[in-house]
Amino acid sequence: MAIFDIHLPKRIARALRLPENNPRNQQLRVLRKLLRKARFTEFGQKYRFDEILLNKHIGKKFQELVPVYNYNTIYNEWWYKTLEGKPDVCWPGKIKYYALSSGTSEASSKYIPITNDLLQGNKTAMIKHLLSLRNYVDIPVKSLGKGWLTLGGSTDLEKGPGYYAGDLSGITAKKSPFWFQPFYKPGRKIAKEKDWNKKLEEIVSKAPEWDIGFIVGVPAWIQMCLEMIIERYKLNNIHELWPNLAFFVHGGVSFEPYKKGFKKLLGKPINYIETYLASEGFIAYQDRQYATGMHLVTNEHIFFEFVPFDQHNFDADGNLLNGHKALMVHEVEEGKDYALLLSTCAGAWRYLLGDTIRFTNKERCEIVITGRTKHFLSLVGEHLSVDNMNKAIELVAEDLNICIPEYTVAGEPYGLFFAHHWYVACDDVVNAEVLRTKIDEKLKMLNDDYRVERTSALKEVFLDVLPEEQFMQFMKLKGKVGGQHKFPRVLKGKMLEDWQKFLVGELV
Structure with missing residues (x-):
């Protein structure tokens, strides 16, 4: 040695x-x-x-x-x-x-x-x-x-x-x-x-x-x-x-x-x-x-x-x-x-x-x-932590034999209630609806509060599958490249606004 x-x-x-x-x-x-x-x-x-x-x-x-x-x-x-x-x-x-x-x-x-x-x-x-x-x-x-x-x-x-x-x-x-x-x-x-x-x-x-x-x-x-x-x-x-x-x-x-x-x-x-x-x-x-x-x-x-x-x-x-x-x-x-x-x-x-x-x-x-x-989601008392999210992603990636190197989640209004919106990076072939359903199921298994709220005020879960490069490109636009920079697992406020603009081509 x-x-x-x-x-x-x-x-x-x-x-x-x-x-x-x-x-x-x-x-x-x-x-x-x-x-x-x-x-x-x-x-x-x-x-x-x-x-x-x-x-x-x-x-x-x-x-x-x-x-x-x-x-x-x-x-x-x-x-x-x-x-x-x-x-x-x-x-x-x-x-x-x-x-x-x-x-x-x-x-x-x-x-x-x-x-x-x-x-x-x-x-x-x-x-x-x-x-x-x-x-x-x-x-x-x-x-x-x-x-x-x-x-x-x-x-x-x-x-x-x-x-x-x-x-x-x-x-x-x-x-x-x-x-x-x-x-x-x-x-x-x-x-x-x-x-x-x-x-x-x-x-x-x-x-x-x-x-x-x-x-x-x-x-x-x-x-x-x-x-x-x-x-x-x-x-x-x-x-x-x-x-x-x-x-x-x-x-x-x-x-x-x-x-x-x-x-x-x-x-x-x-x-x-x-x-x-x-x-x-x-x-x-x-x-x-x-x-x-x-x-x-x-x-x-x-x-x-x-x-x-x-x-x-x-x-x-x-x-x-x-x-x-x-x-x-x-x-x-x-x-x-x-x-x-x-x-x-x-x-x-x-x-x-x-x-x-x-x-x-x-x-x-x-x-x-x-x-x-x-960086946690609790719009209606679901108390969803990044630890819960990481574990759900890990389990789903294993089930579907796919690689999910990046993801982020945002809370948003849904009629009179609320929803979670997932943005998932995956360059493998995957069905977005299957992925959405499986993540939702895993979170219900991992978090009792989430399971309860999915039957009441947390009415829906949305999910978009994006190429990994899109996540990296957003980080470059924000000047957060390399070193210790990492993509936030939960988006709120100004960062969420910029991400939504970026996805529709309004932030370049």
């Missing part, structure tokens, strides 16, 4: 020595570390971090004194000052990097502060993730020392007045350690390219020169890249060019809708490894070969809180209600959905990320992503 023989910097090596495996204690240590470092900032002074640190029940005192923020509230009150060059606002020092993020539904870019402390915490979590491969059965050792093809954002960052901004994957690649450079593909020159089509073309041209063991990225864009390589070189599968390809490290969306399409591109099975890396930090990673969830990073650089995602804490539009209850890691239950709050070493405090998760194994702190607080 040549890649494990690398001599890591001492501070990283020290960080990899875990204390006792107690998530509650680990999280309280992280909270104390964050509060101590930020106590002299404007934010720390206003919310009395010193007083919190002296309290016996530090977690509860923190929740009592510090309010919950979403992006808009923390930006308008605090982060805008850092873009003006002011230091020591929410985190010590001046913010020199920002991750540009628009999520999957917002139109304008968000500026998420990135600090060296956050990058160091992410890096340590990534190394722990790499070392966890030792737990895999029959691991293809020779693949570990081969190239890592990372399909991320450009490392040629935008220059602002005193800061740089860009995709987090581009910032991470630009500041990656020297010892990783021999493994990193496509290399610094191609990674700087901002034009996504040019970047893909250069990767395809260079592909025969590389010996790739890992591919890393969002499934839709990785699949497109592999298809282009196979077509260019008249291959039967990607393993004819890269025989040592053994790992696909993915994240951002559920992989299940893409799995059948990926199998067609491979000459032999590979290991699929899920990660949860948001612009705000490295949250979780799969550390066991057949785990159903990802291990939460409880001992590094993020303090987590969990708000039960139910009618007591959120309204029908996914907005947090007054009087909500936030839990710490030892207070959660398996099988329930929670919205994530993060406090990080980049100045995010009790920050509502917008993702919902579920604990599959509380003892091991393993979670799955179930959706977004804004």
Whole structure:
């Protein structure tokens, strides 16, 4: 395992020595570390971090004194000052990097502060993730020392007045350690390219020169890249060019809708490894070969809180209600959905990320992503989550032996009642009515509320089958190409209006 023989910097090596495996204690240590470092900032002074640190029940005192923020509230009150060059606002020092993020539904870019402390915490979590491969059965050792093809954002960052901004994957690649450079593909020159089509073309041209063991990225864009390589070189599968390809490290969306399409591109099975890396930090990673969830990073650089995602804490539009209850890691239950709050070493405090998760194994702190607080359908109480949708698509694709790499759903009026409208990407031959009926049946099986509402106010389900290229073209028009961008599973508001205009040729 040549890649494990690398001599890591001492501070990283020290960080990899875990204390006792107690998530509650680990999280309280992280909270104390964050509060101590930020106590002299404007934010720390206003919310009395010193007083919190002296309290016996530090977690509860923190929740009592510090309010919950979403992006808009923390930006308008605090982060805008850092873009003006002011230091020591929410985190010590001046913010020199920002991750540009628009999520999957917002139109304008968000500026998420990135600090060296956050990058160091992410890096340590990534190394722990790499070392966890030792737990895999029959691991293809020779693949570990081969190239890592990372399909991320450009490392040629935008220059602002005193800061740089860009995709987090581009910032991470630009500041990656020297010892990783021999493994990193496509290399610094191609990674700087901002034009996504040019970047893909250069990767395809260079592909025969590389010996790739890992591919890393969002499934839709990785699949497109592999298809282009196979077509260019008249291959039967990607393993004819890269025989040592053994790992696909993915994240951002559920992989299940893409799995059948990926199998067609491979000459032999590979290991699929899920990660949860948001612009705000490295949250979780799969550390066991057949785990159903990802291990939460409880001992590094993020303090987590969990708000039960139910009618007591959120309204029908996914907005947090007054009087909500936030839990710490030892207070959660398996099988329930929670919205994530993060406090990080980049100045995010009790920050509502917008993702919902579920604990599959509380003892091991393993979670799955179930959706977004804004990306669910509950027009009449059907409470349809992205997790339900993903599972239904997976089951139907298996039943019909078809590949459905993309889909999205919208709610719409239907007479005096309501309907769901599905838009499904499928390049295989399929009967749209059969597909509509089967998805409806699977959702009734998966979700009791949906089944009940289909007999009352949710009167109809519509479905359009579209070519996958149409989904990709819409993303290009919205400027959401490559990197960490993914198609939203639920469309609402302006994004839905633009999608409907695009389908009738009014948005080009």
